Amino acid sequence: MRTGPDWWRGAVVYQIYPRSYQDDNGDGIGDLPGITRRLDHIAALGVDAIWLSPIFTSPMRDMGYDVSDYTDIDPCFGTLADFDALIARAHELGLKVLVDQVLNHSSSDHPWFKESSSSRDNPKSDWYVWVDPQPDGAPPNNWLSVMTGNAWEWEPRRRQYYYHSFLKEQPDLNYHNPAVREEMKKILHFWLDRGVDGFRLDTVNYFVHDEKLRDNPGKPPEAEWPPLNPYDMQLQKYSKSRPENVDWLKVIREITDQYADRTLVGEVGDLDCAIPLMGEYTAGDDRLHMAYSFDMLSDIFTVAHFREVIEGFWKGAADGWPMWSMSNHDVVRHVSRWAEYDAGDDRLARLAAAMLLSFEGTICLYQGEELGQTDTELTYDELTDPIALKYWPESTGRDGCRTPMVWDESAANAGFSTHAAPWLPVKPPQAARAVANMGAGSILDFYREMIAFRRDTPQLDHGPMQFCDDVEPPLMHLVRGGTEGDGTTQIDCLFNLSLETLTAPVPEGERLIGPSQAAEINGGTLTLGPNGFAFVM
Structure with a gap:
């Protein structure tokens, strides 16, 4: 196990999407006992840490990124005792554990929001972003939601709009309110006290909005205009990535630094200035330890692009630290995105892994990547992702990269679950890449070899x-x-x-x-x- 305060520098992190890793109770949804049972597979890869996508209580309208209780485990995943057992086993195997924290917004089912939305004069009335309508009844400004168009939803009991960066069921918390910050500090302490080794912070540049609620400017038209999602027609100058955001990151870092050998990684979601923000958010020793963006998760597979992204980061943040990944739960898997460059026989998968694991920074691998897994083609009736359901068929959403991990092609659902119909289907092209099929010389074998080469070679590990x-x-x-x-x-x-x-x-x-x-x-x-x-x- 990597030890010391800088264990995360150069580390390799393995992202687990809990709903899709291993179902041990047969309900068709992956769970914490299933993950714990499969930790040996992850440890054998040679990685240093795991990152668990959200496991907290949630109505699952956005698959856990809509939290209704920040200090408990959703029953579909298990219990706090199951979580403690996972932490203990991971640490026995030399694996650090990072958990997703969704602090920008809660679920609309959260008791905080239910109280806040009930009236204008309750104790939590200012815990979310509430604004009066304009004289003509229109929303207060032109801000848009990443997922659903207008970012403002009317609440008749308050006769006001509330702001949501994502789904209307994911209202944004008001970080201009000190009480909100104090409550979130308690939540961070709760999980740190429970033994987690750090946090992956969701939408880390969204926390603070412009108090003046100024309109976002439009973008200059591009080659393909208008884009599929109207959100991409704006420069989100006032709705996110505000300078005041750094102050809150400093508070989170101060809390984390009260515990030995903990780390913070932030997801920077901004198509226009993500690389500079990664630098800004990781500069010095009082902000995030590291950050990642979607720049390397794009369709672009060129030397110029990889070089521009990596050199751009180091140029803007000589004392910052990046996390690099090529796949995750939000994008088409990279072997499918870049299929036109594939010479066959998993050659592209090996090339991509070799490149990624040679980059300076911390590396994140997404579950199934070690199997050369491809995106799953789904029909409309099989979809669960709200993005896909809204923009189908122009967008297939994120379900294709979230289908279950495959363990044994001969077993039901490739060993993921005994349930007749798991939450997403396992299809033959994905089942064929089951762990049990990966013998000597396989892509899994290569990942183990390449990770060991990086770990055992000082130049690649930290040079x-x-x-x-x-x-x-x-x-x-x-x-x-x-x-x-x-x-x-x-x-x-x-x-x-x-x-x-x-x-x-x-x-x-x-x-x-x-x-x-x-x-x-x-x-x-x-x-x-x-x-x-x-x-x-």
């Missing part, structure tokens, strides 16, 4: 990183370690992001080290086949 200009895209060349005084020899990392065979010069006498794919050195020339990669020293 500095620099892109090189001696090759042309679609070849990517970066170096790790080897700076003066760090006691290591530089490692060259080369990746072929194409379906062609390409060559690159390497210093005479250098050799392949660690995992490689379609790579050969002859003299001073490295040949990389389609999706090829090599580590050279």
